[in-house]
Amino acid sequence: MTKDRATILETQALSARYGRIEALHAVDLDVGAGELVAVLGPNGAGKSTLLRSIMGLTDSSGTVRFEGEPLPRRDPVAVARRGVVLVPEGRGIFGPMTVAENLQLGAYLIGGRGPAFDQRLERVLTLFPRLKERLDQAAGSMSGGEQQMLAVGRALMAEPRLLMLDEPSLGLAPQVTAEILQTLASLNRGGLSVVLVEQKAPLALQIAARAYVVAGGTITARLDPREITSHDQLARYYFT
Ligand SMILES: Nc1ncnc2c1ncn2[C@@H]1O[C@H](COP(=O)(O)OP(=O)(O)OP(=O)(O)O)[C@@H](O)[C@H]1O
Ligand SMILES: [Mg+2]
Structure with missing residues (x-):
């Protein structure tokens, strides 16, 4: 190093x-x-x-x-x-829940929907526009790549x-x-x-x-x- x-x-x-x-x-x-x-x-x-x-x-x-x-x-x-936040092997997203709900869960780690929540969500959705188009879709119905994006997005909601x-x-x-x-x-x-x-x-x-x-x-x-x-x-x- x-x-x-x-x-x-x-x-x-x-x-x-x-x-x-x-x-x-x-x-x-x-x-x-x-x-x-x-x-x-x-x-x-x-x-x-x-x-x-x-x-x-x-x-x-x-x-x-x-x-x-x-x-x-x-x-x-x-x-x-x-x-320190982990995106686990196999992604660990909640399939029956929507994309938006999965992202909210990431934020709960650091206190849920505080004032900075909307800002963080906006940043994640800018990073992964495909999630923005699918906020109300069941996470488990997305493609593998989209699910991985969600797993990363959810981790970022916890502000690592x-x-x-x-x-x-x-x-x-x-x-x-x-x-x-x-x-x-x-x-x-x-x-x-x-x-x-x-x-x-x-x-x-x-x-x-x-x-x-x-x-x-x-x-x-x-x-x-x-x-x-x-x-x-x-x-x-x-x-x-
Ligand atoms: N829950 C468990 N119970 C018993 N042995 C385990 C458990 N988890 C992992 N191991 C063993 O520990 C060793 C390391 O496993 P680990 O999952 O950390 O490897 P890895 O490098 O992540 O492999 P992969 O690339 O396949 O994911 C392996 O021999 C595995 O069989
Ligand atoms: Mg492994």
Whole structure:
């Protein structure tokens, strides 16, 4: 990380287990304020467990600091209120509810329909015009890409300072994926710090300032995307 940037998120020796399986082992990761960091790695690497441990959605040991202060453990709502919001794997939207209702739920985390609600909603709908046209539609009846946009939009309604996304491209067509990643890049240019978990490494590396590779529950490489010039080079990190 460049030294002139403050650290917004830092994990130290973060470990998590499911019964006898240690899914995450002693992970040290940091994210600079305003930085977009990618987390890459194969299936079962521990990427989701890493995000869930930061959010307090699963038991973990080690420390997680956000803006210099430890984050509460096993209290995801408190973590979100501190400004760390997760767009989970599989999106986690409420299918029978409308798009508007899903967006309102995102805002409830930080106190519901306060005076800033309309402004935030307007910003999200400007970012994702397709949601604006579908406010009264059941969320579950939208296309996969639109549902992912809603998941990101709902997270933004909670006013994160750090947005974490777990494989937002899963199951989406390349065109829609590109659209969503470009939106993330633009949010990041506006100052939002982002942790992007992605298996589609070449896509994530196009917009990330730095990347970590996770495999077998540990960080196996720290990458500068500018140094990755070929798929072969990238593959080495996955299979060594
Ligand atoms: N609830 C659970 N109970 C038991 N084991 C789990 C649980 N969740 C994950 N694991 C195990 O922990 C390891 C890491 O899983 P995790 O979901 O974090 O990987 P991942 O990198 O996100 O994979 P993917 O790319 O497939 O989403 C895997 O071996 C997985 O089987
Ligand atoms: Mg996962």
